[in-house]
Amino acid sequence: MDIDEMASFYEMLGFSVTYRQTRPNPYVCVRREDLNLHFYGMPGHVPEESHSTCVVIVEDTGVLFEAFAAGMRERHGKLLVAGIPRMTRPRLRNDRYTGFVVVDPAGNWIRISKGTTEPEATTPLAKAVENAARQADARGDERQALKILEGALKKADASEDRAEAEAYRDELIERITSSSPGESGQRPGA
Template sequence: MANELTIPLLPCVDIDEMASFYEMLGFSVTYRQTKPNPYVAMRREDCNLHFYGMPGHVPEESHSTCVVIVEDTGPLYEAFAAGMRAVHKKVLIAGIPRMTRPRLRNDRYTGFVVVDPGGNWVRFSKAAQEPEAKTPLARAMENAARQADARGDERQALKILEGALKKADASEDVTEAEAFRDELIERITSSGQRPDA
């Protein structure tokens, strides 16, 4: 088999809300229908995402996900972030919808996640693996990214990062780890929880 094209079909409450969200990220509507079933197809370059309206769908309880492999996650993240800033005046990092920053995970791939208004986790991953982490803090960052950005367990990620920051060597640059810790705290508190609970 060669030259196949696989397109995920993901659930949502409202196809118009999904279209607006993805248009903010630079996608275009390629197909839309309201009857007999709500359906919208979105495309950005070679990335196709399709959504169907599902009565009773609860975004916070969604288990839907897909992976989009890209050459480099950095420029794509920046384009998505610019779209969010243009509409919301900030990058949405907590709640639904939200987007994580590109981070190296312990599977050696750099990636970021867009959680859309339907609660679907669209995972953008760099095609090539990165070199192995050299320091305990770098390995902790990867583990924290796996917990928070892949599994949605911000509390466990925060524990990992806080432990690693306490043990960090004075020669290590902790700026990125501290920024990630602050983001995790914001994500936890925006969900109505206390970070230390």
């Protein structure tokens, strides 16, 4: 892992570097408001095989997502939703928490979650979106999430939830098609 690449990525998201060392071991600390993240370099690290994750609890996932997305769009011209690095959109998962995930250049999964639960989904399609989000955005199993959404969309009528489900399906397809051939995408133990 390259700490300069990590610092640059998090600066794009609005963090500032608060500490950096190259010797005896590479190490970088970044901060945005009261969020402090620390990373160390490791020779031979393969981002696609990373098992590193942390959960960050915030009051409003939407505000933080929009700030991160603005930085990403400014630097890359778009929201990175596939590959490494990437960021998912905030969604209600079937655990009734709203959240999104940032996967940084080292393959660390930073899970941003709202600290309070939301009301349960009431329509079958909304429940399917929650289930799919749990599979893809929390576990990294985009293929299973896509199966869930496609099955639910086949059964669904023209409900107000349909546009959100179709947009998420399209995002999952993009994430799957941009994965490298040997990459499963699934997070062990997630």
